[in-house]
Amino acid sequence: MNLKDRLILVVLSIVFAFAFYVLAIYRKEPVNAGWILLCALSLYILGYRYYSYYIAYKVFEVSDQNPTPAHKFYNGLDYVPTNKWVLFGHHFAAISGAGPLVGPVLAAQMGYLPGVIWIPIGAVVAGAVQDMLILTISMRMGGKSLGAIAREYLGKFGGFVVLLVIYSILIILLAVLALVVVKATAMSPWSAFTSFATIPIAMLMGLYMWKVRPGAVLQATAIGVSLLMLSLVLGGFVANHPTLSKLFTFSEVQIAFGLMIYGFFASALPVWLLLAPRDYLSTFMKLGTIIIIGLGVFIVNPEIKMPALTQYAYTGMGPVWQGSLFPFLMITIACGAVSGFHALISSGTSPKLLDKESHVRLVGYGSMLGESFVAIMALISAVSMEPGLYFAINSPASVIGKTEETAAQIISSWGFNISAEELKRMAQLIGEQTILSKVGGAPAFAIGMALIFARITGEALLSFWYHFAILFEVVFILTTIDSGTRVGRYILQDLLGGVIKSFRDYSNPWANMTASFTTVALWGYFLYAGVIDPYGGIRSLWPLFGISNQLLATTALTIAVLYLAKTGRFKYLWVAGLPALLMAINTISAGILKVFHPDPRIGFLAHANFISQKVAMGELPAGIKSFEIAQRVIMNDYTNAFLGTLYVALVSLVILLTLKEVIGSWQKS
Template identity: 35%
Template sequence: MTTLFIALGSLVLYLVAYHTYGKWLARRIFKLDPDRIPPSVELEDGNDYVPTSKGVVFGHHFTSIAGTGPIVGPALAVIWGWVPALLWVLFGSILIGAVHDFGSLVVSMRNKGQTVGDISGRILAPRARILFLSILFLALTIVLAIFGLVIANVFKFYPASIFPCLIQIPIAVVIGLWLHRKGMNLTLPSLVALGVMYLTVYLGDWGPLGAFNAALAEWSVLTWCVVLLLYSYVASVLPVWVLLQPRDYINSLQLLSALALVIIGLVIAALFGFGSGAEKQALEIAAEPIRIGENAPPGAPLMFPFLFVTIACGAISGFHCLVSSGTSSKQLKSEADAQFVGYGSMLTEGFLAVLVILACVAGLGLGIPEIIDGEKTGAILTGADAYHARYGSWQAAGGLPAKVGAFVDGAGNFIQALGLPAKFAIALMGVFVASFAATTLDSACRLQRYVTQELGAAIGLKVLTNKHVATIFAIVVAGVIAALPGGPGKPYGSGGLLLWPLFGATNQLLGGLAFLVILFWMWRRNLPVWFVAIPALFMLFLPATAMILQLFAGDGAWLTGTQPNYLLGAFGLATLALEAWIVVEAAAAWPKAKGVLEPELTRSES
C-alpha cells in the first residue's frame, strides 16, 4: 500500500500547496489584479498576442513545459533509490519550480510579454541582456537539435504511436478555427477530438494504419529531424491560435486523461492486486529507498549534485521561464489566471514526475519480459529482479530506450490493471511520450524565434528581428547540428547528442538566472525576497558545481579526462563564464537597486 499512499499523499500535498502557498504568492506578493490590462489585450495582434481562456493556455503551458523531461529525468534518477528522487520532486516543485514558473509569468506580464532574457537588461544591468539571451539561445538550440532525435526514436520503439501523433495536427487546426469564432462552446469538439485520438491509439496496429505506422517507423533519424524542423517552422510563424494553442490544448486533454488512467490502474493494482486468479501479484515498491556507498549503482556519478541536474522538469527547469515569459504571458486574458497557469501547471508536472517514479520502482515490478543480448527469453521478471534488470548500472539505465522503456512498461502495467489490452497500454504510453516531446519541439522553435529577434535587436542586427528570418536562422543552426552523426557509429541526424550532455546543468543554471530577474524585480519594489533568494542561490550553486565536476573531475571529465571532449569543454566553460559575468553584474547592481524601479519600456521595446 506504500505506492498508493505516496500517489494519493502527493496529490493532496499539491492541492494544499496550490491553495495555501500559491494563493499567498498570488495575493500578497504578486498582487494579481483582474482589472489590470494584460499584454494579450493591450498588444493584441492576432498572431502572438491573443487573449485566451485560462483552460486553453493551461493546456499549452503544461504540455510545453513538460515535454519528456519529467519522464526521462525521474526515470533515470531512481537509480539512486526512490526516496531522494521523490523528495526532490515534491519539495522542489512546490518551493522552487512553481515559484520560478509563476514569477517568470508575472514579471513578463508586467513587462508587456517580454522574455526574461530581454527584461534582464532593465531589471539587472544593460549588459545582462545580451549575456542572458546568449545562454537562452544555446539552451534552445540544444533542445531543437535533440528533440527530433527523441521523437524519431520513440516512433521507432513504438510505431503504433505515429499516426495518433500526426492526426493531432489537422484536429488541432479544426479546433483552432472553432475556438477563434467568438462565443463557440469548446466542450463538444474537445470530446470529439479526444475520442478520435483514443480511437487511433486503439487501432494503431490495425491493417492500413499498422502498415502506415510501420512504413514511417523505417524513416531515418535524419529524415525525421528535417520533417520535424520544417513543421516547427510552420508552427512558429502561424498565428498562435491556428496550431500551437489548439494542438497543446487537445494534447493536454489526452495526456491528462491518460494520467487519470494510470492513477486508477495504480489504485486497482494496490487494492486488488495485479493479474488474475490465484496468481495475482501485490503492488509493492521493488527498488531500494536509497543507493549510496557500497550499494551505489556501478558507474553512477555522485548523487549530490547530479540528482538535482538529472531531475530538471518535475522539480525545477530553466526552460520553463521561457514558456512562461515567451508564449503564455502573451495569451492570458486576465492577470488573475496567472496562478492557475504558472503555479498550477508546475504542480501538475510535479505530480506527473511522482507517477513516473512510481511506475519505474513499483509498476516495473509487476512484470517485464526478460531480455538478454537484445532478445526476449520468454521469462517474466517481477519485483526487485525487474527493477535491477533496468537499473543494474548507470550505463544500463542511461540510454533513451532504457529511460523511456522503464516508464512505458511500468505505467503500461498500471493501465493493464484496468483490464485493458497490453498492446493498447503500451501504445498509449508511447503516444504519451511522443506527444509531450512534439509539443515541446514546436513551442521551443517559437521561443527561439522570440529570443533570436530580441538578440538581433540587442546587437543591432535588424534582419534578425523579422519573424521569418529569425525562425529560419534558428532551425538552420539547430538543423546543421542535428544532421551530424552524434559520435562514432551514430547515424546522421543524431548530432544533438554532441551537445546534449550540456543541457542538464545549463538548463538548471538558466533557472537560477531567471530567479535573479524575479529577485531584482521584487527587490526594486520593496517586496519580501527570502523565498526567492534561497532558491536562486541554490540553483546558481548546484548546477555550476555539476558543470565544474563534468569539466574537471574523474576519468570522463570533458577537459581533463582520459578521453577529453573539447567541444563540450569549450561550451561548458563558455556557459560558466556567461553565468559568472551575469552574477557579477547582479552583485554590483544589488546595493543600488532596492526601492528603485527599473526604466519603463519605451514604445520601440514593447
C-alpha cells in the same frame, strides 16, 4: 486566513508528515505506492492553495482590473486573449517534455526516497515558483522575454549575456527533445500517424474557436478530443495495414526534416491557428493518460520493490549513471522538480495569451504541479517493478553484457536477483526481441506503467499497454518543440532588435519568417547531424542537457530576484532568492564537477585523458570500435568541457551583476 483555511492547512500538513514518515522512516512492512501519491498530492494542494495565493496576491497584488498584454497589444498573431483552460492546456503541453518521464526513472537507481523527497518539494518551493514568477513578471512587462527583462534592468551588456546564454541553451534543448521524438516515431507507423494527425485536428479546432464560433471552447474541445481518440484507433489500424503501414513508416532522417518543417510553421503561423489549439488538444491526451495512470496506481497500489536507498546512493557509481546524490540527483530529475526551459515558455508564448491577471496561478503554478505529478508517476513506474528488471532495462550493454544469461548473472551479483527466463518472458510479453539495455528511461517508464495496468486487465494486454505508453511519451515530448521554437524566435528577435529595428516588432512578417527559419535551422542542424552520425551533432552535446537546463533555471530565478528588488519588493526577495540560491549552489557545483572531476566516468577532461592514454598505448576502451571514433569522443569531451565551463562562467557573471544591482537598489531605497 479564516478557520476553514486553517483547518485544511493543518489536516493536509498532518497527512503529508505521516505519509513522509512512512516512506522515510517506517520499515516494519513493505511500502506501497499509495503512500507516495498521498505524500505528493497533499503537498501539491498545500502549495497551490496557499503558496501560489501568497505569491499572486501578496507579492504581486494581481488584479483582474489590470489589462494584460493580450488586450493591450492584441495583434491576432502573438498577442491573443485566450480562455484560461485553453492556455493552461497550451502551457502544460509546452513545458511537459522528456524530463519528467525519464529523469525520475533514471534517479530511481539511488532508491525511491531521494526522488520522493525532491520531486514534490522541489516543485512546490522552486519549480512552480519559478514558472509563476517569470510568467507574472513577463505579463507585467508587456509579455517581454526573459532576456529582454534582463536587458531592461542589467543594461545592454548584461542583457546580451543573458540572451546569449538562453538562446544557445534553448537550441541544445530543442535538438535533444527532437532527437527523442525521432527515435520514438521512426519506423513506427502508429506513432507517426497519431502524432501528425494532431496537426490538422488542432487547426480545425483553432478555426472553430476563433473564427467559426468564437469562444465556443467546449464544442471545439468535444470535436478535437473525439477526433484525437479516433486517430488513436486508426493509428492501430494503419500500423497493421500492409499498404498504409508502409505509407506512414518514416526513416529517422525523414522524421527529422518533418519536425523542422512543423517547427517552422508552428513558430510563424498565428498562435491561435496551430500552436495553442494543438497544445490544448495534446493536454487532453497527456492529462487523460496521467489521470488513468494515477487511478491505476490507486486501484492496484503496487508494492515498492526498490529499496529506499540503494548502495549507489552511497557510492555514486551506479550502472545507470555515475555521480553523487549531491549535486547530480537534482540534475538527473530535472524537469520533474525544476526546469529552466519552463521560464522560456513563461516569458514567451503564455504571457502574451493571458486573458486576466488572476490566471497566472492556474497557468504558472498549476501547470508545473501537473508536470511534477507526471514525474511522480514515472518514479512509481520505476520503483514498483523488480529492481533486477529495472537494472536490466536501464544498464548499458557494456556493463551487463548482451545476453539474458550474462545480464541476469551480473545483476544478481549486485544483490538484485533476476533470472534469464524472467528477462526473456518479459520481452515476449511486451512484443520485443529483448528488454536489455533499453537505456534512456522512456522504455522503463513504459514497461513499468504496462505492468501496473496489466494487474487490472491481465498479462494478455501487456504489449498493448507498453506500446500505448510509448505513444503517450512521443506526444508528450512533441509539444515542447513547437512552443520552444516560437520562444526561440522571440529571443532571436530580441537579440537582433538592438541592431535591426524591424526585428523589434513580433508581428513583422519578414522578421517573423527570418527568426523562425534561423532558429529551426540551428537546432535542425544539430538534430540532423546527430541522426546520421552517432558521435556527431546533438549526440556530442547530450551530456550538457541536464546541467544547461538547470543553469537556465538558476538564471531565471536570479532575474526574478532582480525584478523584485527593482520594483521595491525587498521583503519578498526570499520567495525567489531561496530557490535561486539552492539552484546556484547545486547547478554550478554540478557543472564544475562534470568538467573537472578526476573520475573518467564523471569528468569530461578525465574521460578525454583516459581515452587519450588508451589510444597512446594502442588500445581501445570498451564501447569504442575504432581509433577514429576514439579521437571524435575525445574532441566531444573537450567541447563539452569548454561549453560547460563557459555556461557556468556566464551564469555566475549574471549572478554577480544581479547582486550589484540588488545592493544598489537596496541602498537607494
